[in-house]
Amino acid sequence: MQGEKILLLGVNHKATPVEIREKIALSDGYEAPLAALKKIPGCRECYLISTCNRVELVVVADGQALVESDIVTFLFGGSLSEQESSQYLYMYYNADAVHHLFMVAASLDSMVVGESQILGQLKEAYRYAAKFGATGPLLNKLLHKSFSVAKRIRTETGIGSSAVSISYAAVQLAGKIFGSLKGKKVLLVGAGEMAELAAEHLVGQGVDSVVVANRTLARAVDLAKRFNGSAVSMDELGHQLELVDIIISSTGATDLILVKQDVKAVMRKRRNKPLFFIDIAVPRDLDPKLIEIDNVYLYDIDDLSSVVEINKSERDKEAISASRIVDEEALKFQRWYQGRAITPTIRELREKIDTISSIELDRTLARLPNVNGPDKKILEKMMKSITSRILHDPLTYLKSESCSGRDDSDVKVDVVRSLFRLDSSSNEK
């Protein structure tokens, strides 16, 4: 609006290949990037989410501030040219930004439409931002709204139940490689939520046992307990590769944890029994060259998504009714947002008129030395009633409900503000 703008920008799995996303995935928590964002001049509120499929941030900034270029530099750290970054980055303002955020929360923008993890990730990201004091009244309202929109969609449409997840894609691929999954062993490297979910699916399909390797052994032990599996340390990875069949990797490591040579040596010991790698980490954990080895199959999340494409028509129907809910809720929010803009306008308008009248009154009184006491009171009273009568019509106009039901309060605010030159007067001060 006049004083501020909502800006959403980011990259996701649709527009940006995993190689580019790797460059901006923030693996070291939210605090440092949020602090950096807050320092950008003109940025009032900010919030940031980073998952394996997207990095997105929402900023409430001063209306005139040019925060965009600063944010882009912050995101890519100068590793991409401006042209490249504009090719991969999307930017939404105000109503569009709200709409996009709702789409994300409702899992309509996810790689696997309808998966429920994104809502949890959003809530966690919000928790960080709120704790860090990065969000303010507007973002608090906006994010809480996005959670309730997601909840509404989950209860009113079948999008959650018909969701076919990444893990389902993994199960399908495993089926094409191994046939039956009975007696197969799964190794989870890193204890991410996504990996957990995939493992759950595989166990449901008859996978024999689960081994968890993690940097912190305690977390590995916890997760292993859930699957009645065993926990190992990361140093035992090489040995484990000889025993397992499916590896799901999702560590937060910045470097590759397995390269071609490692696996090649293992294949000899395995007597070429097939190995199926799923790399859901960003940045990637596994050397893309692994696929060159015979009987080794490696897929990252982008690959898995193309498997999911195969049977998505069913979900699309539910997605349509879910999109309708998003449209509706985004509109409601927009109305609230614009309504919020009326109050300061009314205040400013009153202030301006009051200031003018009191200046003029003072000036007049200075020229009339004989007037004092009760006469002065009468003059002041007359001045007040003139201003309130003048203000009456513009204020009714601002507060009125438009008859067609369409909300056009932003237009009204604009008219009133330009008519009374509210923006320029506030600048002059």
Place this chain on the structure above:
Amino acid sequence: MNEISYLLFLSVLAVTFIASAAYLVFFFSQNKKVRRAARMILVVSGIFQTLYIVSRYMLVGHTPITSQHEAVIFFAWSTTWAYLSFRWRYSVKNFGTLVSILILSLLLISSISSRELTPLVPALQSWWLPVHASVSLIAYGFLSLAFCGGIMYLLQERELKSKRFGYFFSRFPSLDALDQLISHCLTAGFVFLTLGIVTGSIWARQAWGTYWHWDPKETWSLITWFIYLVQIHQRHTVGWRGKRGAVMAIMGFAAVIFTLWGVTYLLGGVHSYAG
């Protein structure tokens, strides 16, 4: 009798053609009813093939396996029944399509070679003839199934590796199922191939006095036998499975085909009259 036999041959061709067509329809439509029909038609084709071989037997008075035409018919027959008697036809998705096309091509090849009745050289009139020739050709039947499995394996493996999940991805069976199919067919084929060579050499001892002639067909059979021996050995010791196993199954089959035809046309030898 000759006419009945000819009619039988024509019906074999027609029925097999319909079976292949039905299997192709199933491949594209994935309609289970079509598959059941295709399977029934292939069984009928198998029965007609059997009847045709019986009719040839009655015509020539010995096991009809001595001319090019007869040998290839027998090859097709053993492939058909190796497939139909095999439990793999249930677990290996769409295997029938490829196999039925292979059978049809074998039958078509047999139809272009002469159907003339060739009387048997007295030296070969022995009950070792049906034993040796049929055992060898049954081996070929299983090895050709391994070949089909190898082709399907390579196609499916390519889809999986290239990460483009196209037409074959959903229609072809899992790599593991194909690998097992190859392994089992190789083992069965190898056993029969060994028996074929052993019976052949015993028969040679009876007919010509020596166990081994180094006649081109014998040599090439031995080469084929070694190719299969090596790959079965490697599979069980160092794990030549998966893609390499599939490639080897295809190479082995190439050797089989060369032994069957290449030797006859290019190299000659004592077997050449036997197709």
